[in-house]
Amino acid sequence: MSSKKTDREKTVIVIVGGGIGGLALLNALSASINPEKHTVVLVDARPAHMHLISSLRLIVSDADDLLKQAVHPYGDHTFRNKFAGNGSFVHGSVTSVKFGDGGKGGQLILDSGEMVGYDILVLATGSSWPRPLGFPTESKSAIENHIMARRAEFAEAKDILLVGGGSVGIELAGELKDIFPSKPITIIQRERLLLNNTYPDKYRIAIQKQIEARGVTVLTSDAIPASDASDVSASQVPKDGFVTEQGKKLKPDLVVPTWGNRPNTSYLPTDLLSSTGHVKILPTFQLPTHQNVFAFGDIIEWKEQKGAAKAAFFHTPKVAKNIMAYLNLAESSAKYSGSMEMIMITNGKARGLAYFDILWGIILGGWFVTLLKAKTLMIGRIPSQTGYTPK
Ligand SMILES: Cc1cc2nc3c(=O)[nH]c(=O)nc-3n(C[C@H](O)[C@H](O)[C@H](O)COP(=O)(O)OP(=O)(O)OC[C@H]3O[C@@H](n4cnc5c(N)ncnc54)[C@H](O)[C@@H]3O)c2cc1C
Incomplete structure (x- = not known):
């Protein structure tokens, strides 16, 4: 025996x-x-690991190789070393x-x-x-359909409002400007500056200047009514647009929630x-x-x-x-x-700003973020984690 x-x-x-x-x-x-x-x-x-760090580029850009690289199905390959043949996945x-x-x-x-x-x-x-990153759970093809639907939505929109000026809103604006440089993009943020007060004002101001330099409009200390901000797809945007709490008139044809994780x-x-x-x-x-x-x-x-x-x-x-x-x-x-608190925010493929909470707070500029994150979004590291080689 x-x-x-x-x-x-x-x-x-x-x-x-x-x-x-x-x-x-x-x-x-x-x-x-x-x-x-x-x-x-x-x-x-989900039946597959979603690489969240690349997910904003994934839903904007039509690069097929990104789609292959960012969604890794779980399977026997997920279990390696002493778990090889000694582990199982349940969807x-x-x-x-x-x-x-x-x-x-x-x-x-x-x-x-x-x-x-x-x-x-x-x-x-x-x-x-929030919705653009609410990837479905039932199948890999449902995840891919969600990505395609978001890409089509962004491509068709003529004027896009991003509700929430945290890292998701800022990074999404940067990705949109890479693909649609002349499309009007606005970020509306309830706080007086972008991001939250974990980060010093000098970083929050610098990041606002960097995204504004790409033609993104940033409205701070302002909001649209909560019910309108939550989840408004292109077909549901009121014909007359929105009046913000500060009395500004906005007429986007796509409202994208980028807050509320x-x-x-x-x-x-x-x-x-x-x-x-x-x-x-x-x-x-x-x-x-x-x-x-x-x-x-x-x-x-x-x-x-x-x-x-x-x-x-x-x-x-x-x-x-x-x-x-x-x-x-x-x-x-x-x-x-x-x-340590640290953050690296991209602004499309070739820009960004990082903050490290050491000494008096260190801000590092575009070349650093481009090299470490913006260019590839660290996508090359996922196979070593998932054991899956994209085909
Ligand atoms: C666009 C974007 C960019 C980001 N960029 C960075 C960055 O540059 N640097 C950084 O440090 N962080 C970044 N983050 C944050 C980072 O992705 C998260 O902090 C990190 O993924 C959290 O890891 P986690 O393992 O806790 O959860 P996750 O990675 O979110 O994994 C949770 C898993 O649990 C599964 N799950 C959820 N509920 C259930 C359930 N009820 N039953 C079974 N399974 C469930 C999900 O399907 C998922 O696979 C970014 C996030 C986003 C959205």
Whole structure:
């Protein structure tokens, strides 16, 4: 009789969310687990990993190679090293969690009604983004249809209003100006400057000047009525346009919400969440009430700006170490105490501005952002995370 353990006898680690954080963790754990004792299940609402950092260029530009490179289906290739042949992918959206008592395993309930059991659960479900980035979940072709529909919408529009002057609004304006240099683009932003007050005024002003230099109109300290701002497709824009709170008349034929990202945590009971819907965690990324449940990435309640770099480079190594400690494969656990604020905002393919919160705050200009982010949007790095080679 073989002494090899079946998957049912192994400790099952379930990672919910194969986004930037979930995949980084999967890869980190794949170097350290014991394949005789541990197995992994990755659950994602989508059948494919979406590279969010390139998603704004993806919905504007008609470059087919970008479409191939930015959407990576999950499959056997997702599980490598000690997870090779020792992991599985489940396509489904988690709708609730039945937590086990006293550190015992529990079960996830998916939208299909299917249940997925876990011994250790890791939640990395990220954020939901406004409509243009609300990629469907059912199939890769539905995702591609959504992208094509957005491209057609932008191409047909004669005057575009972006509602929200955060990084999504600014980067989208830059991508639009690359493809449609003479199309009128306006960003309307409720705050007195673009971005939020995590960043110093000198950076916020510099970024406004840079985007205005490309012919984008920026209206700050102003807004259109909330009901109009939420989700207005081209066919629904009122014929007479909008009057802003400051009394300006705008007559766009396409209104694009670029604000309002929210943590994807509606599958959790409210007592585990903060008032903003983020998951309350200990500095070890464990839930205070469930030591075998971890959460990280965009969904956690932590006073910091959310970002891929935070999830992949600053949270992941600590979550991986703490899971190993929980499995008695590491001697000590690691506590998170926050990380440096930094941001790199592109303005199309050849411009942008970065900010690093070190010394008195460092702003780096176009060449730096172009080299590191704007030119390729870091797309070349995804195969090393997904194990998938675009064909
Ligand atoms: C346009 C754009 C540009 C960006 N540029 C940068 C940048 O330059 N630098 C940077 O640091 N950050 C950037 N970000 C932010 C960055 O993408 C996120 O902070 C990062 O992806 C968060 O990682 P995550 O693993 O927490 O979640 P995500 O990467 O969002 O992954 C979450 C995953 O969970 C899945 N999921 C969600 N709900 C469920 C559910 N109920 N059941 C099952 N699966 C579920 C989703 O399908 C998704 O695959 C950008 C974001 C956008 C939109």
